Amino acid sequence: KWNPAMAPYIFMERNGIHIIDLHKTVAKVDEAAEALKQIAKSGKKVLFVATKKQAKQVVAEKAQSVNMPYVIERWPGGMLTNFPGSIADLTRLPSALFVIDVMKENIAVREANRLGIPVFGIVDTNSDPSNVDFVIPANDDATKSIEVILDACCAAMIEGLEERKAEKIDMEAAGEAPANKGKKKSVKARLDKSDEEAINAAKAAAFIKEDEEA
16 A cells, blocks of 8 residues: 655556656756765765565675664664664764665654654655655665665765875875884875775875885
């Protein structure tokens, strides 16, 4: 049964099936990805939540790829409100939740709402988008649909993490590290792997030259 609150995201109805407007999905994925990139860039954590079987595996893989915590078994009620210590590798409350099926995970969504933690959610036509800060209208039952959306969002988060790393290298190259020779070498090695655009080329070049002369 469809939820009338999803009307703005629906393209048409055919034989009682509501078809999501893909243009809206694409626009909303872009919006969510940009916000997730900034969260990752600032060094904060996003907690992924997916306990339905068609989403578990893909969510575990994608969350691990960006070094973020995830819950794929059962959401223990009060996990956020009775923090800390309820999630391994999460030392503080997450800065955001990424939820695959907001209807199935409604307890998690409610807890995040109560604590003012923004919720990113894949929201199907049968769900209520009103408690979700970043609505991604899409089929939350199809593994492929979930995977495509997570790919885009995690790629953006990796960009954010790379930019964070590059900015750290930049700060070190700007003169905060030269006192420590060992440290300089490790910075030089990391420069090769970093996204070149994100590094101030002139500073990096001068730094490498200086390192070779040393």
